[in-house]
Amino acid sequence: MKSTIKKFFFTKMLIGLGAIALLSGCVNDQSSKKYKNAVDIPVNQEMIAELTSPPFVPTPVGKRMAKKLIVDLEIQEREGEMVSGVKYIYWTFGGTVPGSFIRTRVGDEIEFHLKNHPDNKLPHNIDLHAVNGPGGGAESSFVAPGHEKVFSFKVLNPGLYVYHCATAPVGMHIANGMYGLILVEPEGGLAPVDKEYYIMQGDFYTEGKYGERGLQAFDMQKAIDENADYVVFNGHVGAMTGDNAITAKVGETVRLFVGNGGPNLVSSFHVIGEIFDRVHVEGGDLINDNVQTTMIPAGGAAIVEFLVDVPGTFILVDHSIFRAFNKGALAMLKVEGEENEKVFTGEIHDGIYLPEGSVIQSMPSLDRNAPKEEVKALSFEEKMKFGKDKYMATCVACHQANGQGIEGAFPPLANADYLNADVNRAIDIVLHGKSGEITVNGKKYNSVMTAQALSDQDVANVLTYVYNSWGNNKTDVTPEMVEAVRNK
C-alpha cells in the first residue's frame, strides 16, 4: 500500500515536471515567435521607397507583401528661416526639418542609401530607432560630404520610430534639425483613416534671443543648459499655421504621426478642443483611448487618432504652454464643414507670436566683453589643470579628447601647424570664432567655429593647455595676451 502511494506520487511528480518542461518550452516558443516570423518573412521584389516632406506622409503600405525597399536619402545643410527675419543654418535629411518620412512594413528588407551632398561641410550618419543592430545603423552609415554609404537591415518591429544623426557632437547635429520619422506598419497595415499627417517637435538654441534678427548661430551653452529659444513643430515657427495649416472635413478621421526630435525637451502634445480617440502610446502596440494630452519623449513618437466633429481651427500645442505662445510650439488644424452652434471658434490671428511688436528686441546677446574677471596670477601647473578642465568641458566635442579633430569637419589641435604658427590668431579664434577655408596640416577645412564665451583667464588656461599638449610648441598664454587681442 505504502509503496503504491509512493509510486503514485512519484509518477505524478514526473508528469508535473514534464508539464513544466513542456510549458516552459511553449513559453520560450511564444516569446521568440514574433521575432522569428519577421526574420523569416520572404522578400522577392525590389521597390523604391516613396519619401515625403512634412506635413505629408507616403501612401499606406496596407496589405502589400514584404519587399526589398530602396531608401534614397540625401543630407543637405541649408539656410532656412526660423521665424520671419531670423535665418538659421539647418542640417537636414532630405532638405526639410523634420527629415523625409519613411514608410515601411514588418518583413521589408531596407537597402539604405545615405548621401552627403558635396556642398555640405560636415560628415553625418543616421541612427534609425527601427533598426536592430549596432548604433541603429550609425556605425555603417558615417559619410563624408560628396560620398554615399549603403547599408541594409531587416525590419522586425512594427511601430513609429525616430531616426536622427549620431555624429559627434551628437547634440549639435540633432539640435540643427537632423531627425525624422520612420513608420513600420504591422502585417496587414494600419486601419484606414481619412487624413494622415506628419508633425515633429524640436527645440532650437540660438545666440540671439527669440526673434532677434539676422543669421543666428547655434549656441552650445544654451543647448547644454536646455534653455531653448525656439520650440517648434516642423522646423520653424509657423510651419503649420495660417496657409500652411493642415486640414480636414467634419466627420473625417485624422491620424497624426507625432515625433519629438528634441534634442532636450519632452513634449506634452495636445490639440485644443479635441480629444484623442486613440493613442498608440510611444508609437508602440499599446493603445490608450480618450486621451487629452500625450507625452512624446525626446527621441520618441506617438500616433494619435481622432474624429473631427465640428468645424473650426484646432490648435496643436506643446502644453508646456509658454513654449506654444512664446517659443513657437503651435500648429493649426483647420476643419471645414457644416456650421454648428457649438463650434469651437478659434479667433487666433496668424502670426501673433511673430517677433514684430510682440517680443522685446532690445535685449543684447551675451555680452562677452563686459564682466572682466580679476586677473589672478596662476602657476603654470594651475593653468594646465584648469585649462584641461575647460578643454574637456568646451572644446572636446569638436576637437576631440587628444586634439586629433575629425577629418573634414573639425581641424586638429594636436601637432597643428596652423595653431603653432600664430598664437594671437589662435586667441582671436577662441574669442571671436572662425569661419571660412583654412588649411591645417595639409588638409582643408571650411566650417564654422562659434565664439567661445570664456573669460581672459579661461582662454589663457585652455590655450596654454593646448599649446603644452600633443606635440605643440609649448607657448605659455597669459591673460594679458588675451586681453590685448580682445582690445584690438
Ligand SMILES: [Cu+2]
Ligand atoms: Cu549630422
